[in-house]
Amino acid sequence: MSSSTPCRLDQVQQLDESDPLAFCRQRFALPQHKIYLDGNSLGAMPAHVPARIEQVLKEEWAQGLINSWNDADWYPAPQRTGARIAHLVGAQAHEVIVADSTSINLFKVLVAALRMQPQRRVILAENGNFPTDVYIAQGVSELTGCQLQCVDPEQVMEALSEEVAVLSLTHVNFKSGRRYDMAAITARAHELGVLVVWDLCHSAGAMPVRLNAAGADFAVGCGYKYLNGGPGAPAFVFVAERHIPHLRQPLTGWHGHAKPFDFTHEYQPHPSLDRMLVGTAPQLGVLALEAALEAFDGVDLQVLRAKSEALTELFITLCDQQLQGLGVTLCTPRQAEQRGSQVSLSHPQAYPVMQALIARGIVGDFRAPDILRFGFAPLYNRYQEVWECVGALREILVSGEWNQPQFLARKSVT
Amino acid sequence: MSSSTPCRLDQVQQLDESDPLAFCRQRFALPQHKIYLDGNSLGAMPAHVPARIEQVLKEEWAQGLINSWNDADWYPAPQRTGARIAHLVGAQAHEVIVADSTSINLFKVLVAALRMQPQRRVILAENGNFPTDVYIAQGVSELTGCQLQCVDPEQVMEALSEEVAVLSLTHVNFKSGRRYDMAAITARAHELGVLVVWDLCHSAGAMPVRLNAAGADFAVGCGYKYLNGGPGAPAFVFVAERHIPHLRQPLTGWHGHAKPFDFTHEYQPHPSLDRMLVGTAPQLGVLALEAALEAFDGVDLQVLRAKSEALTELFITLCDQQLQGLGVTLCTPRQAEQRGSQVSLSHPQAYPVMQALIARGIVGDFRAPDILRFGFAPLYNRYQEVWECVGALREILVSGEWNQPQFLARKSVT
Numbered sequence: 001m002s003s004s005t006p007c008r009l010d011q012v013q014q015l016d017e018s019d020p021l022a023f024c025r026q027r028f029a030l031p032q033h034k035i036y037l038d039g040n041s042l043g044a045m046p047a048h049v050p051a052r053i054e055q056v057l058k059e060e061w062a063q064g065l066i067n068s069w070n071d072a073d074w075y076p077a078p079q080r081t082g083a084r085i086a087h088l089v090g091a092q093a094h095e096v097i098v099a100d101s102t103s104i105n106l107f108k109v110l111v112a113a114l115r116m117q118p119q120r121r122v123i124l125a126e127n128g129n130f131p132t133d134v135y136i137a138q139g140v141s142e143l144t145g146c147q148l149q150c151v152d153p154e155q156v157m158e159a160l161s162e163e164v165a166v167l168s169l170t171h172v173n174f175k176s177g178r179r180y181d182m183a184a185i186t187a188r189a190h191e192l193g194v195l196v197v198w199d200l201c202h203s204a205g206a207m208p209v210r211l212n213a214a215g216a217d218f219a220v221g222c223g224y225k226y227l228n229g230g231p232g233a234p235a236f237v238f239v240a241e242r243h244i245p246h247l248r249q250p251l252t253g254w255h256g257h258a259k260p261f262d263f264t265h266e267y268q269p270h271p272s273l274d275r276m277l278v279g280t281a282p283q284l285g286v287l288a289l290e291a292a293l294e295a296f297d298g299v300d301l302q303v304l305r306a307k308s309e310a311l312t313e314l315f316i317t318l319c320d321q322q323l324q325g326l327g328v329t330l331c332t333p334r335q336a337e338q339r340g341s342q343v344s345l346s347h348p349q350a351y352p353v354m355q356a357l358i359a360r361g362i363v364g365d366f367r368a369p370d371i372l373r374f375g376f377a378p379l380y381n382r383y384q385e386v387w388e389c390v391g392a393l394r395e396i397l398v399s400g401e402w403n404q405p406q407f408l409a410r411k412s413v414t
Numbered sequence: 415m416s417s418s419t420p421c422r423l424d425q426v427q428q429l430d431e432s433d434p435l436a437f438c439r440q441r442f443a444l445p446q447h448k449i450y451l452d453g454n455s456l457g458a459m460p461a462h463v464p465a466r467i468e469q470v471l472k473e474e475w476a477q478g479l480i481n482s483w484n485d486a487d488w489y490p491a492p493q494r495t496g497a498r499i500a501h502l503v504g505a506q507a508h509e510v511i512v513a514d515s516t517s518i519n520l521f522k523v524l525v526a527a528l529r530m531q532p533q534r535r536v537i538l539a540e541n542g543n544f545p546t547d548v549y550i551a552q553g554v555s556e557l558t559g560c561q562l563q564c565v566d567p568e569q570v571m572e573a574l575s576e577e578v579a580v581l582s583l584t585h586v587n588f589k590s591g592r593r594y595d596m597a598a599i600t601a602r603a604h605e606l607g608v609l610v611v612w613d614l615c616h617s618a619g620a621m622p623v624r625l626n627a628a629g630a631d632f633a634v635g636c637g638y639k640y641l642n643g644g645p646g647a648p649a650f651v652f653v654a655e656r657h658i659p660h661l662r663q664p665l666t667g668w669h670g671h672a673k674p675f676d677f678t679h680e681y682q683p684h685p686s687l688d689r690m691l692v693g694t695a696p697q698l699g700v701l702a703l704e705a706a707l708e709a710f711d712g713v714d715l716q717v718l719r720a721k722s723e724a725l726t727e728l729f730i731t732l733c734d735q736q737l738q739g740l741g742v743t744l745c746t747p748r749q750a751e752q753r754g755s756q757v758s759l760s761h762p763q764a765y766p767v768m769q770a771l772i773a774r775g776i777v778g779d780f781r782a783p784d785i786l787r788f789g790f791a792p793l794y795n796r797y798q799e800v801w802e803c804v805g806a807l808r809e810i811l812v813s814g815e816w817n818q819p820q821f822l823a824r825k826s827v828t
Contacts, residue, residue, distance in 0.1 A: 029472070029476040038479065041480045049471060050468060050472055053467060053471060057463060065450055065458065065777065100514065101667065101696075103665065103668065103669075103693035104518065104692055130668075131668050131677050135671065136665070136666060136667060138681045139664050139665060139681065140664075142664070143525070143664045150679070230475055230697070231474075231475060231694075231697035231698070232695045232698070232700070250521075251518060251521055253517030253546050253549060254546035254549055255517075255546075257549065265541065265545070267549040267553065278515055278518055279515025279516055279518060280515060280636075282647070282648065282696045282699045284647075284698040284699050285698050363480065368677055
């Protein structure tokens with residue numbers, strides 16, 4: 001579809017009809033009369049999750065009680081669920097485990113990386129990253145005495161040096177949707193002996209991530225965006241096989257112990273990636289995430305990415321055609337290989353505009369100070385939703401519909 | 415009931431009939447044909463939890479999607495649930511918050527306590543504590559360079575000194591059931607300027623804990639034992655009001671920020687106890703725990719403790735009367751004020767004996783190397799269950815029923 005020829009609804013509908021992933025949408029319980037373009041804040045619910053959780057509650061917990069840790073295989077759920085995610089991020093099954101939150105996993109790998117490079121005293125991070133990544137690096141810096149150096153994204157390559165112990169980047173930026181070249185950056189970092197942590201919150205489940213092909217050292221990511229694990233779903237952590245035996249993370253809880261049920265006095269890390277575990281796994285969350293990941297069954301990740309590119313491409317094309325002169329600026333790279341599965345627009349009145357859009361049943365996200373963010377989840381979003389979203393946005397901007405008290409008043413946002 | 419006069423079944427049944435907490439048992443979904451005396455490993459399921467979670471999944475997540483963080487009040491759930499727990503542990507509502515796991519919360523408060531006492535370099539802890547408490551203290555010691563000193567429980571008082579920054583104890587020991595005098599130890603520690611962290615895993619929900627009456631500084635505890643929050647339920651953390659403004663914990667994630675949704679670059683802790691939050695709360699777990707805590711509605715904690723004492727007293731009396739000469743030794747203090755809500759027995763064949771008991775539908779816990787552990791949850795356990803447990807134990811020991819291959823073979827245990 002060329003951006004010079006106006007795009008028509010029937011063409012868009014044709015895209016849905018020929019969508020090889022159309023069968024996936026029925027795997028989700030989506031609200032009627034709503035267009036949901038915020039799966040990168042909270043993924044939609046896979047329809048079979050409630051039945052699985054009902055079984056966990058009424059059978060495994062209520063009837064099986066403590067024995068379910070063994071009899072219902074609760075105990076290996078973090079490893080089992082990690083193995084499912086490994087498939088989505090280009091890792092081996094034993095290199096990914098589900099645990100805690102993204103922030104906590106980042107803390108573990110940053111401290112572990114610093115311990116692997118004790119002669120180096122710099123953590124390199126990026127300005128404009130999702131705040132928790134920077135905050136956690138600040139906390140690690142304060143605790144370890146290492147220096148935290150934050151640079152703008154385009155300066156990362158030149159800021160790499162033999163003084164840097166670890167580079168911490170997010171693969172796809174939460175605000176702009178810009179995507180780093182994971183392989184190129186990791187390769188350059190390794191030339192200088194720098195370890196790299198990739199935050200995959202905005203890429204895992206939206207595209208094939210190729211951690212091992214890129215030679216990645218560590219990665220973290222969340223379970224509740226494109227993985228659809230539910231609100232506050234547990235996060236995951238990847239450690240390259242070559243690092244696992246040397247990895248010493250600081251949150252030395254009993255579930256990371258070599259023999260947790262021997263109840264010995266001295267901490268001894270588990271030989272496997274289990275050493276990244278801390279306390280008892282949040283089972284309801286882990287089991288909901290495990291079930292949710294079945295929504296990816298039979299999905300070719302290349303096809304998933306092709307749809308992600310096509311959805312975002314269509315959105316950009318329609319914005320070009322329909323929003324000219326309405327004060328909207330595209331913030332996401334036009335080159336598909338440089339972006340994730342979201343498109344962000346800036347507009348001086350982004351907050352009330354998004355509220356007006358939500359009032360029409362089209363849910364995107366506002367990100368301070370002026371960003372309208374739209375996430376396209378290729379498992380369940382349709383091309384016609386993109387069409388309807390841009391059309392509504394045009395109407396709201398042309399009519400000034402956003403300029404009403406109920407849209408202008410700020411409320412707490414997530 | 416005197417231990418010299420043999421106790422009769424009809425007397426025990428009379429205790430159940432006059433039990434002022436008998437009405438609470440029907441609040442739980444308990445398996446038929448099972449006697450569950452392991453609520454201190456995983457509490458039983460309050461019967462209304464599945465309906466609440468179904469609502470969370472099918473309405474709040476599936477239909478409300480991202481808006482449920484505001485519209486379904488997900489966002490303040492950690493504070494709301496903390497306030498419910500505060501009532502059970504003698505704290506003010508704003509002094510308790512639900513977050514992460516016990517191990518992770520212990521890490522936060524130990525580092526925070528060390529930062530409050532920078533001129534002191536010793537963490538004092540106890541031998542024989544639940545392993546994760548010691549492991550986490552080892553991790554903090556390694557990370558901060560502070561010395562970890564572990565002493566036997568009876569030496570804690572004399573080991574306190576002006577070199578100790580923080581004392582870390584568990585109120586009720588997981589293995590022996592021995593309970594510390596929280597008020598006396600805290601008072602002595604404070605005389606020497608030592609801060610105290612209490613782990614309440616085995617006391618919260620089983621008895622009235624009096625944190626503020628004891629002048630406690632910090633406490634942590636888990637949601638899945640006597641609080642019945644479900645497998646891997648999130649944990650809680652208490653910080654005395656006087657410490658909150660000065661508390662700097664090292665896991666500086668975005669949910670602990672003063673303004674998480676301003677997405678600023680610099681971490682700034684929230685003025686309130688929200689600063690103990692790290693990443694996005696595990697909502698399924700938090701909301702299940704919140705619902706589960708309704709099982710305490712209308713329960714007088716003095717009455718709860720009276721029943722806890724009476725159940726454990728009955729168990730000890732029946733063991734004295736029925737298990738003499740059978741190789742069983744009581745490991746839990748006979749004085750009610752010195753124990754929690756469990757009774758532990760040692761026996762050289764504790765493992766197969768417990769397996770034989772479980773095969774009869776009576777579920778207690780084995781703790782290495784030789785402990786038979788029985789937890790009595792006053793909300794749902796009955797006196798007759800105590801009677802039947804000791805009777806079965808007697809039969810198993812007298813007959814040698816435990817000495818069979820299926821009971822002797824070790825399997826993984828939790």
